[in-house]
Amino acid sequence: MSRIWTTRRDEKARRIKSIAHLTQNAILNKENIIEAMEALIQPGDRVVLEGDNQKQASFLSESLLQVNASKVNNLHMIMSSVSRPEHLDIFEKGIAKKIDFSFSGPQSLRVSQMIEDGTLEIGEIHTYLELYGRLFIDLIPNVALVAADKADRFGNLYTGPNTEETPAIVEATAFKDGIVIVQVNEIVDELPRIDIPASWVDFVVEADQPYQLEALFTRDPKLISELHILIGMMTIRGVYEKHQVKSLNHGIGFNTAAIELLLPTYAESLGLKGKIAKNWVLNPHPTLIPAIESGWVDTVHCFGGEVGMEAYCAARPDVFFTGKDGSLRSNRAFAQVAGQYAIDMFVGSTLQMDMRANSSTVVSGRLAGFGGAPNMGHDPKGRRHSSEAWLDLITSDDPLSKGRKLVVQTVETFQNGNTPVFVESLDAIEVAKQAHLATAPVMIYGDDVTHVVTEEGVAYIYKAEGEEERKQALSAVAGVTSVGSKADAAVISSLRERGIVAYPEDLGIHRNQANRSLLAAKNVRDLVEWSDGLYNPPAKFKNW
Amino acid sequence: MSRIWTTRRDEKARRIKSIAHLTQNAILNKENIIEAMEALIQPGDRVVLEGDNQKQASFLSESLLQVNASKVNNLHMIMSSVSRPEHLDIFEKGIAKKIDFSFSGPQSLRVSQMIEDGTLEIGEIHTYLELYGRLFIDLIPNVALVAADKADRFGNLYTGPNTEETPAIVEATAFKDGIVIVQVNEIVDELPRIDIPASWVDFVVEADQPYQLEALFTRDPKLISELHILIGMMTIRGVYEKHQVKSLNHGIGFNTAAIELLLPTYAESLGLKGKIAKNWVLNPHPTLIPAIESGWVDTVHCFGGEVGMEAYCAARPDVFFTGKDGSLRSNRAFAQVAGQYAIDMFVGSTLQMDMRANSSTVVSGRLAGFGGAPNMGHDPKGRRHSSEAWLDLITSDDPLSKGRKLVVQTVETFQNGNTPVFVESLDAIEVAKQAHLATAPVMIYGDDVTHVVTEEGVAYIYKAEGEEERKQALSAVAGVTSVGSKADAAVISSLRERGIVAYPEDLGIHRNQANRSLLAAKNVRDLVEWSDGLYNPPAKFKNW
Structure with a gap:
């Protein structure tokens, strides 16, 4: 009995094939995102959700909250920033179970309460760079949910001024046979420049509205x-x-x-x-x-x-x-x-x-x-x-x-x-x-x-x-x-x-x-x- | 008098325009590399030469040694690894003057001698990550000379198993209006995957032979x-x-x-x-x-x-x-x-x-x-x-x-x-x-x-x-x-x-x-x- 060395790759191929009827090359319609997530994300997966400091993959986090928890559950979330209500709501619904994160400023009170209530299991708290490092060692993601400004029809991405941590997350996922799903504000024919090549991306979905972006560094x-x-x-x-x-x-x-x-x-x-x-x-x-x-x-x-x-x-x-x-x-x-x-x-x-x-x-x-x-x-x-x-x-x-x-x-x-x-x-x-x-x-x-x-x-x-x-x-x-x-x-x-x-x-x-x-x-x-x-x-x- | 805020961009455009007769889109012929370098690199420039641990941009370093030192001189070289003879020969010819580096194993004896002789001025010695950090702060490059396996005709790059530090060097240069010149082993119609997008690359040259690659981590x-x-x-x-x-x-x-x-x-x-x-x-x-x-x-x-x-x-x-x-x-x-x-x-x-x-x-x-x-x-x-x-x-x-x-x-x-x-x-x-x-x-x-x-x-x-x-x-x-x-x-x-x-x-x-x-x-x-x-x-x- 020889060992199989391609289990991650095979599993990724299986999941992608299972939603073939929903996709056209790399493009997913927003109407199908929940069905797609229910097939592309499996119980217990490690999921990186972009939650940067400023930029939030808000359409994808809202969609994740709507998946059927009997299909997708016990996720191990990895997030730089716990910023939005649904970042914690997914734990109350049982979709997610454990979290490794860096910053939870706006949600810090609720994080504390949920730990006490036992609805949230903390992995560790990190400084950003440390968390990126672990994505290549012992927190290798199964799925990445990230945000970009624009994509072309092949899946090339333009992140514009807000590149932030997207390349780091995508690299750790894409090159370890994880699945990379990107919400974009707009799908266009030609990008102003390419920040992340299509070879690193599996699916692109045009969101119903632009990703959330906060002016965190403005002081009056x-x-x-x-x-x-x-x-x-x-x-x-x-x-x-x-x-x-x-x-x-x-x-x-x-x-x-x-x-x-x-x-x-x-x-x-x-x-x-x-x-x-x-x-x-x-x-x-x-x-x-x-x-x-x-x-x-x-x-x-x-x-x-x-x-x-x-x-x-x-x-x-x-x-x-x-x-x-x-x-x-x-x-x-x-x-x-x-x-x-x-x-x-x-x-x-x-x-x-x-x-x-x-x-x-x-x-x-x-x-x-x-x-x-x-x-x-x-x-x-x-x-x-x-x-x-x-x-x-x-x-x-x-x-x-x-x-x-x-x-x-x-x-x-x-x-x-x-x-x-x-x-x-x-x-x-x-x-x-x-x-x-x-x-x-x-x-x-x-x-x-x-x-x-x-x-x-x-x-x-x-x-x-x-x-x-x-x-x-x-x-x-x-x-x-x-x-x-x-x-x-x-x-x-x-x-x-x-x-x-x-x-x-x-x-x-x-x-x-x-x-x-x-x-x-x-x-x-x-x-x-x-x-x-x-x-x-x-x-x-x-x-x- | 209002200040001009695009001096680097303007200077880059001027240099690139000056070799328009030598290029076809992003492609440079190897026969023209020395003439191109004499126009694209100016006295006193900060030049990152890839010198990784294993991978060497050997065609470009050999070519740099052949430029006319009355045209290109006093360069400030930045190199992870000082590995090849010409990495130091360029100092003896006056093409380069100062160096910031990380490792000089094979050339360490000669580095010491050249400092004593006054032919080499040391900036600082770094660990790799520290050197990459400085590329974004106080060692921002004017020119990067790097190596990849393959390019397509647009300048997209395939680095294959030897991606190493190429993306870090290219990013620091490309996004600060520096000039990125890449030697590749082969120019092809379609790449196996894209490791670095063409938006980050200025010139690609097919070298006369594959870049030097050393088996440094093999122990018998x-x-x-x-x-x-x-x-x-x-x-x-x-x-x-x-x-x-x-x-x-x-x-x-x-x-x-x-x-x-x-x-x-x-x-x-x-x-x-x-x-x-x-x-x-x-x-x-x-x-x-x-x-x-x-x-x-x-x-x-x-x-x-x-x-x-x-x-x-x-x-x-x-x-x-x-x-x-x-x-x-x-x-x-x-x-x-x-x-x-x-x-x-x-x-x-x-x-x-x-x-x-x-x-x-x-x-x-x-x-x-x-x-x-x-x-x-x-x-x-x-x-x-x-x-x-x-x-x-x-x-x-x-x-x-x-x-x-x-x-x-x-x-x-x-x-x-x-x-x-x-x-x-x-x-x-x-x-x-x-x-x-x-x-x-x-x-x-x-x-x-x-x-x-x-x-x-x-x-x-x-x-x-x-x-x-x-x-x-x-x-x-x-x-x-x-x-x-x-x-x-x-x-x-x-x-x-x-x-x-x-x-x-x-x-x-x-x-x-x-x-x-x-x-x-x-x-x-x-x-x-x-x-x-x-x-x-x-x-x-x-x-x-």
């Missing part, structure tokens, strides 16, 4: 406060300038939006243009427009697109990556690789930080996941190339010592509603117990953090010697939280002298300088003007 | 010694079995080849089949054939192909990733991501290891680079998912503690010629000074290593408490090297009791068991037989 400058601006100014002087940071990523948030809008004003007044913040890996943040237009930004590689930024990016190909058709090419997998390995600095924010600088956005009752932060917010130990900023963080004279990536956390000491950010112990520890996770869901570990910036000052914790001194440096910038009240005046004074803590005055900043008049754009309309009318914000950001 | 079982087998047995019992390692990568070497050939024999006798070593990220090692045929291996994702393994991989699609045409699809970028983030264990080897377990293959006078080892041979701090093996390495009861990737170094205490592997200080420190590198070229840092296995025993250095105990654990397995002579019998005895060191007898292994009769294949011919004649080894491995 009118919501930037003077605290954000103060933190931004200290970060520019105390981190960007001090370490000569050239290449970087910014997380989502008003702290970093403030920095982007301070580059052409405050940072320009310091003579920093051309010296810092030149090469970016970043979604197309609208708040970066003034810096781009002022000549601050050499290049930006994007994880995904951003609603309304399409025409602007297309008109700035010296800065953005674009295809032969002229529109943006994003790529989440490569942007995450670059964000991990090729930049000087990651700047993020958090909801909770403990006294060892461990931080998490997982707070009581919410299992939010991680997104890309763990990947970019750590010192990649495989890195071997140096840069000025990276070398500047060497604190030892060991002949084998090496530099470090800057991992900067910018936080206000209190969140809205008087909730302190600095806490004795992370909620994540309790959440791990409740959700039966093997380890606590920490977003960024304290030993990876190099700088913490609050409205009180900058803690250069990479310089602190020993755990006790790290705690004191953190306390020194933790304000009137219970952690901050542990700060000792004499110790703080010594830390400031040794450059381990800097207060605004140590950086030559007066608190009353931190004024909204420093922002290069004060509202979304200003951003549109800076862009010469090329930026077209979504309606919810237009109030003029 | 007849060269496996009883020491290799002893080390292999201890690694299987003391690491794979002990920690229940399911997913893994093996570096190149006879130690790991021995392990591959012991799985269907020794490991099978231990009842480990189906429990360990199921999911691999690995080039198609011929020495893995017996384990695959015996049902040990569930899946293998490949960095690249391996000469002679094409038909075998194509016949085992349940195990290997293959395309619709049936042949292997490799992908170095995704395999490196998986090898970093998604596996339980990396097993490597080294030429030198110091008392803190730092190791390097950079030895006196040779600047060999790193390849993929630093990326896979460290604990990725962005990892958030757990596995049985990963959790098994937790040594703390801190509620925020997490698991660790296993990073295992298997070495004989002496290399050929009585050169000790264990040394007081790495040659890399001196090499860094001579080559004016910012940091010493360490391959794997000691604090990333969890286990060291020699013919003496296994050191579980992740369990050692403090630097002094780590040193003693290493000394205990360092044999009669000067490092080994520091071992203290009483300390060793205590380390063995505490499970920090294990000698063969502690693992239930008798040294005289380590016999070549345990190898599932004793020579290359045996491998061919195991493969049912599907493996077709290169001539140099055929001696029957």
Whole structure:
């Protein structure tokens, strides 16, 4: 008895043949999608559903919810982002059973509840790149359900500005005899460019409406406060300038939006243009427009697109990556690789930080996941190339010592509603117990953090010697939280002298300088003007 | 004066137009390649030359050597692998000036000499994934010179089993208005499958002979010694079995080849089949054939192909990733991501290891680079998912503690010629000074290593408490090297009791068991037989 080595391929052929009556080459009619799914997806399958950060295969997820659960059940779902109600409804209906994911921001409360109720079984929570890696090792998909802008009649795909993670998912599925089903907004005769070749695609279906796309990286400058601006100014002087940071990523948030809008004003007044913040890996943040237009930004590689930024990016190909058709090419997998390995600095924010600088956005009752932060917010130990900023963080004279990536956390000491950010112990520890996770869901570990910036000052914790001194440096910038009240005046004074803590005055900043008049754009309309009318914000950001 | 935002695109169009008389759509005749290169490549350009591990764009590198250095000069070369003489000849002719690379094994001696002579300026040395990341940030290419198996007349590419890093290089170049020139073995009317779409390609040239392809991952079982087998047995019992390692990568070497050939024999006798070593990220090692045929291996994702393994991989699609045409699809970028983030264990080897377990293959006078080892041979701090093996390495009861990737170094205490592997200080420190590198070229840092296995025993250095105990654990397995002579019998005895060191007898292994009769294949011919004649080894491995 010789073993058969083509079971996956044979099974794929069988399933495809079983819906031959529904297809014309690669094209499936939307009316037949549920019948097709019931044949193409089998109980227990591993199914990757595209759920990116911004782009959602919304027609396919809605259709999956409508399959007959006696035919399709116990699926093991793999999703970067749990974003839409039906992403969880499929578990309540028994269509799906287990999930491996990265981020569940909008659904984090419900995820927690469903785990408690036993309707959802968690595999693991991942950072994006880690999840893509597992698609080639121990989470190889049987089926991929993804979204693209356009397809031609052969099944070639155009993903336009929102390529995101589609190629990574499709590659892992297509080249292991999985079935790739793509919803497109439109089937056309000729594509502007080909992002994914038809050889990798099994079925294309024109959806009833365009895939869901969220403007996740748009921050309205009118919501930037003077605290954000103060933190931004200290970060520019105390981190960007001090370490000569050239290449970087910014997380989502008003702290970093403030920095982007301070580059052409405050940072320009310091003579920093051309010296810092030149090469970016970043979604197309609208708040970066003034810096781009002022000549601050050499290049930006994007994880995904951003609603309304399409025409602007297309008109700035010296800065953005674009295809032969002229529109943006994003790529989440490569942007995450670059964000991990090729930049000087990651700047993020958090909801909770403990006294060892461990931080998490997982707070009581919410299992939010991680997104890309763990990947970019750590010192990649495989890195071997140096840069000025990276070398500047060497604190030892060991002949084998090496530099470090800057991992900067910018936080206000209190969140809205008087909730302190600095806490004795992370909620994540309790959440791990409740959700039966093997380890606590920490977003960024304290030993990876190099700088913490609050409205009180900058803690250069990479310089602190020993755990006790790290705690004191953190306390020194933790304000009137219970952690901050542990700060000792004499110790703080010594830390400031040794450059381990800097207060605004140590950086030559007066608190009353931190004024909204420093922002290069004060509202979304200003951003549109800076862009010469090329930026077209979504309606919810237009109030003029 | 408004800024022009299309300078790269305009310059690309100008260059392409200047050779309009030489081209027919995307096709360039090989007779015109030098004239075309002199127009398409300009002084000071950043040029990525494919130089993978196995696949070389040899026709294009030979052609580059023939351009007129008064027209094309001072190039900044970016190459994964410096493998061929002309990769360095171009520096001697002044065509190129600076290089960023990952690996220079075959040319490492000459690289060192040329740096000393001032004919070669080193940018940085990288692990592969890090270099790909920089292609999107601060090493964006102007021109890419790559290799594929076949193209059609539109410029679509078939890379066959040797996709390797071609898509990563092409993406970074094509989507930033760089020029992509591809040598192919053959231009055909219809491709077996499309690996890279024509939208990403500017010019295709049919080379005078197929691109160079080296069988780098083939190890002849007849060269496996009883020491290799002893080390292999201890690694299987003391690491794979002990920690229940399911997913893994093996570096190149006879130690790991021995392990591959012991799985269907020794490991099978231990009842480990189906429990360990199921999911691999690995080039198609011929020495893995017996384990695959015996049902040990569930899946293998490949960095690249391996000469002679094409038909075998194509016949085992349940195990290997293959395309619709049936042949292997490799992908170095995704395999490196998986090898970093998604596996339980990396097993490597080294030429030198110091008392803190730092190791390097950079030895006196040779600047060999790193390849993929630093990326896979460290604990990725962005990892958030757990596995049985990963959790098994937790040594703390801190509620925020997490698991660790296993990073295992298997070495004989002496290399050929009585050169000790264990040394007081790495040659890399001196090499860094001579080559004016910012940091010493360490391959794997000691604090990333969890286990060291020699013919003496296994050191579980992740369990050692403090630097002094780590040193003693290493000394205990360092044999009669000067490092080994520091071992203290009483300390060793205590380390063995505490499970920090294990000698063969502690693992239930008798040294005289380590016999070549345990190898599932004793020579290359045996491998061919195991493969049912599907493996077709290169001539140099055929001696029957």
